[in-house]
Amino acid sequence: MSDLGFALQLMGIGMITVFLILSLVVLIGNLIIRFVNKYLPEEVSKKVQQVASQATDFNRKKVVAIVSAVKTVTEGKGHVTKIEKL
Amino acid sequence: MSIIEKLYQMTAIQEIVNGPGTILMLVIGALLLYLGIKKKYEPLLLIPIAFGLILANLPGGGMAVVSAENIQIDEHHYKNLFEIAHDHGIMNFLYYSLIKTGFLPPIIFMGVGALTDFGPMLRNLRLAFFGAAAQIGIFSVLITAIAIGFTPAEAASLGIIGGADGPTAIYTTIMLAPHLLGPIAIAAYSYMALVPVIVPLVTRVLCSEKELRINMKEMDKLYPAKQKIKNLKSVKIAFPIVLGIVISIFVPSSVPLLGMLLFGNLIKEVGVTVARLSDAATGSIMNTATIFLGLTVGATMSAEVFLNTQTIMIIVGGFIAFAISIAGGIFAVKVYNLIAKKKINPLIGATGLSAVPMASRVANEIALKYDSKNHVLQYCMASNISGVIGSAVAAGVLISFLG
Numbered sequence: 450m451s452d453l454g455f456a457l458q459l460m461g462i463g464m465i466t467v468f469l470i471l472s473l474v475v476l477i478g479n480l481i482i483r484f485v486n487k488y489l490p491e492e493v494s495k496k497v498q499q500v501a502s503q504a505t506d507f508n509r510k511k512v513v514a515i516v517s518a519v520k521t522v523t524e525g526k527g528h529v530t531k532i533e534k535l
Numbered sequence: 536m537s538i539i540e541k542l543y544q545m546t547a548i549q550e551i552v553n554g555p556g557t558i559l560m561l562v563i564g565a566l567l568l569y570l571g572i573k574k575k576y577e578p579l580l581l582i583p584i585a586f587g588l589i590l591a592n593l594p595g596g597g598m599a600v601v602s603a604e605n606i607q608i609d610e611h612h613y614k615n616l617f618e619i620a621h622d623h624g625i626m627n628f629l630y631y632s633l634i635k636t637g638f639l640p641p642i643i644f645m646g647v648g649a650l651t652d653f654g655p656m657l658r659n660l661r662l663a664f665f666g667a668a669a670q671i672g673i674f675s676v677l678i679t680a681i682a683i684g685f686t687p688a689e690a691a692s693l694g695i696i697g698g699a700d701g702p703t704a705i706y707t708t709i710m711l712a713p714h715l716l717g718p719i720a721i722a723a724y725s726y727m728a729l730v731p732v733i734v735p736l737v738t739r740v741l742c743s744e745k746e747l748r749i750n751m752k753e754m755d756k757l758y759p760a761k762q763k764i765k766n767l768k769s770v771k772i773a774f775p776i777v778l779g780i781v782i783s784i785f786v787p788s789s790v791p792l793l794g795m796l797l798f799g800n801l802i803k804e805v806g807v808t809v810a811r812l813s814d815a816a817t818g819s820i821m822n823t824a825t826i827f828l829g830l831t832v833g834a835t836m837s838a839e840v841f842l843n844t845q846t847i848m849i850i851v852g853g854f855i856a857f858a859i860s861i862a863g864g865i866f867a868v869k870v871y872n873l874i875a876k877k878k879i880n881p882l883i884g885a886t887g888l889s890a891v892p893m894a895s896r897v898a899n900e901i902a903l904k905y906d907s908k909n910h911v912l913q914y915c916m917a918s919n920i921s922g923v924i925g926s927a928v929a930a931g932v933l934i935s936f937l938g
Binding site: 455459460464466473475477479482486489491521 | 656657660661663664666667670671673674675677678681682686687690691762763764765766767768769770773774777778781782785786806807921924925928929932933936937
């Protein structure tokens with residue numbers, strides 16, 4: 450086969466492979482999201498809701514930021530149960 | 536008299552007189568240094584490359600990388616590293632141990648992975664397809680380059696510039712056409728630095744104002760996503776592990792690049808428990824790798840290797856590959872918009888090539904010019920990151936067939 454024919458074949462194979470792999474990326478991503486949503490939903494979100502309902506003076510974004518900061522600093526061990534404005 | 540003659544022979548003046556190409560190479564080195572230092576075109580890589588080029592062309596310095604024939608003993612045997620260092624100097628020791636073995640590009644990919652956030656892509660997974668469409672430039676230029684006389688391996692190394700990913704371009708060239716490493720690295724990093732010029736240029740030619748005004752957030756409100764991610768951190772940890780295993784089954788030759796990219800990403804996502812590893816990957820290791828990669832790639836560009844018509848064709852071909860890749864992503868969005876209700880801004884297709892995150896930033900600026908509320912950065916990052924995966928897979932295919 451001529452080099453040009455081979456190059457055309459390579460283009461077909463290459464583009465199909467790239468599309469196939471990125472389709473797999475989409476598929477794998479969706480499957481992981483479904484699995485995590487079903488079996489590992491974030492517990493913090495419930496706690497954030499609890500805290501947010503208690504701390505009415507704070508807006509929700511601030512509560513989320515505080516809970517995330519506590520989680521990061523304590524490596525996931527600490528939980529915010531109450532927020533009071535001093 | 537003989538003392539004066541000996542003194543003259545000690546200097547490099549006669550070598551400069553004998554080879555005027557050396558002066559031209561030193562001028563090119565100075566120009567690249569100017570672009571890196573003053574214009575800030577990819578300075579982290581362009582400055583080491585330019586200085587490596589200057590070192591390689593200093594007459595009598597012995598810092599130029601010699602061709603593989605010089606270190607080959609017979610068909611299957613090569614000099615060991617000690618012999619290379621002894622016979623050809625320290626730069627050849629670095630080149631043959633770090634570059635020729637294909638060691639540094641995957642190490643840099645590990646750092647890139649540790650700097651990459653897959654979050655935008657996971658939130659907009661369907662946009663990943665545009666990262667595939669944008670690889671068309673690689674294969675289009677491959678065909679054209681073969682038609683004008685490059686060998687398939689050389690043409691593949693030239694085409695991979697269209698992937699807009701420096702480490703991928705360098706890795707592919709090391710594997711397929713190491714004698715073209717210098718010009719290809721220069722072309723790849725120069726065009727990546729010129730993304731703020733090339734993306735607006737291609738977009739202006741191919742997109743209407745109406746298309747560029749498509750507001751992604753408005754579209755999301757009209758057609759909301761079917762599922763929301765309830766635990767993004769867990770998804771981000773599982774994603775590189777599963778993806779790495781699956782890709783290794785389908786395209787094993789892309790594993791050195793993608794495997795390291797995904798490992799780097801994993802240590803970033805695991806968070807504080809391995810923060811030291813992530814810091815090392817993105818800091819000291821990546822910086823060290825960048826210095827040695829730049830210097831040694833620059834040192835491959837001696838006058839006799841660089842000053843030929845092939846280099847000019849690589850510079851021109853690289854630009855065409857880049858432009859076709861951007862156009863491929865835009866056309867894919869246009870086709871999608873013909874059949875889908877939820878329209879997509881073509882700028883998201885334009886960022887399907889790698890060049891993360893500069894391509895996304897440039898696209899976001901263009902979108903904001905047409906509609907000050909249309910922030911498309913997160914959407915562009917989705918196709919941009921998938922472009923990194925796409926170009927590494929394309930490189931894997933080329934290496935499998937031509938390596």
